[in-house]
Amino acid sequence: MSELEQALKDYIAIRRGLGFQLRLPAGYLRNFVAFLQAEGASHITTELALRWAIQPAKAQPSTWAWRLGIVRRFAAWHNATEPRTEIPPEGILSHRCQRKTPHIYSDEEIEKLLRRAEQLPSSKALRAHTYTTLFGLLAVSGMRVNEAVGLDRQDVDLDHGILTIRRTKFGKSRHVPVHTSTVDALKKYAETRDRVFSAPSTHAFFLSERGTRITDCMARYTFAKLSQQLGLRAMAKGHGRGPRLHDMRHRFAARTLINWYRAGLDVERELPKLATYLGHVHVNETYWYLEAVPELLQLATDRLIDKEEAQS
Numbered sequence: 046m047s048e049l050e051q052a053l054k055d056y057i058a059i060r061r062g063l064g065f066q067l068r069l070p071a072g073y074l075r076n077f078v079a080f081l082q083a084e085g086a087s088h089i090t091t092e093l094a095l096r097w098a099i100q101p102a103k104a105q106p107s108t109w110a111w112r113l114g115i116v117r118r119f120a121a122w123h124n125a126t127e128p129r130t131e132i133p134p135e136g137i138l139s140h141r142c143q144r145k146t147p148h149i150y151s152d153e154e155i156e157k158l159l160r161r162a163e164q165l166p167s168s169k170a171l172r173a174h175t176y177t178t179l180f181g182l183l184a185v186s187g188m189r190v191n192e193a194v195g196l197d198r199q200d201v202d203l204d205h206g207i208l209t210i211r212r213t214k215f216g217k218s219r220h221v222p223v224h225t226s227t228v229d230a231l232k233k234y235a236e237t238r239d240r241v242f243s244a245p246s247t248h249a250f251f252l253s254e255r256g257t258r259i260t261d262c263m264a265r266y267t268f269a270k271l272s273q274q275l276g277l278r279a280m281a282k283g284h285g286r287g288p289r290l291h292d293m294r295h296r297f298a299a300r301t302l303i304n305w306y307r308a309g310l311d312v313e314r315e316l317p318k319l320a321t322y323l324g325h326v327h328v329n330e331t332y333w334y335l336e337a338v339p340e341l342l343q344l345a346t347d348r349l350i351d352k353e354e355a356q357s
Contacts, residue, residue: 049078070115088129089120110138147295148288161271171241178234187297191261196250265290
């Protein structure tokens with residue numbers, strides 16, 4: 046093992062010990078170290094880091110900046126023990142990341158997706174049940190994909206209708222209450238799952254045909270293929286482009302806010318509740334929906350005009 050490989054191994058171990066999962070960054074950094082070795086480099090240089098970062102020529106500038114950013118953090122740490130390490134300066138690939146406009150799925154689109162998921166081929170008659178239930182749960186709960194597939198059996202309290210999210214984006218746990226109809230759907234799935242795998246090797250709630258935990262990558266891939274069949278995403282190799290599985294979360298948030306406005310509630314006071322339910326660290330992340338969804342922006346504007354007229 047080279048010094049760079051050992052340094053990267055130590056860096057990943059330390060960051061994970063501090064609570065960072067580094068699922069994607071770890072893989073990219075290993076690729077970067079392999080790139081350095083292929084170039085015959087014994088230490089990190091800004092020129093090589095920049096050349097590696099922009100290797101995917103067709104990638105978005107934000108992707109290049111993100112790739113360089115993970116190298117910059119590793120280089121800053123490694124510089125303490127290897128003074129020859131060059132730390133790529135801030136700004137050489139600066140790019141302000143713009144959030145994609147969310148696709149707010151209609152009820153009809155959700156229904157079509159779930160019906161198509163019910164038709165997924167399955168050697169053990171479980172795959173269709175798994176993805177129909179998983180996609181349905183994402184639509185009605187606003188959970189992140191990795192949170193849903195990360196659920197263990199002990200995290201799904203079907204007696205009280207409470208889901209416990211332990212592996213969150215920011216390392217915090219939270220409880221997510223769900224509707225009785227959702228509980229019924231989860232119970233039905235659990236019964237089917239247990240008939241197929243009476244003694245699985247994992248504690249995962251959602252199981253694959255092999256009896257293993259469903260991964261978020263496989264969930265997104267399955268969703269993308271079903272969406273292409275329905276015409277929601279363009280036909281292409283891999284995932285293609287178009288509405289994402291993560292947009293289920295946006296749909297839930299936008300629908301909740303729209304219903305609050307239509308019910309005459311004080312949305313500004315209610316917003317922290319939604320932020321907590323979704324697992325947002327800052328309520329500003331939830332405010333973003335007011336700008337991202339035209340109907341919400343119009344409702345917020347109308348409410349502001351009504352307040353001003355009432356005060357005049």
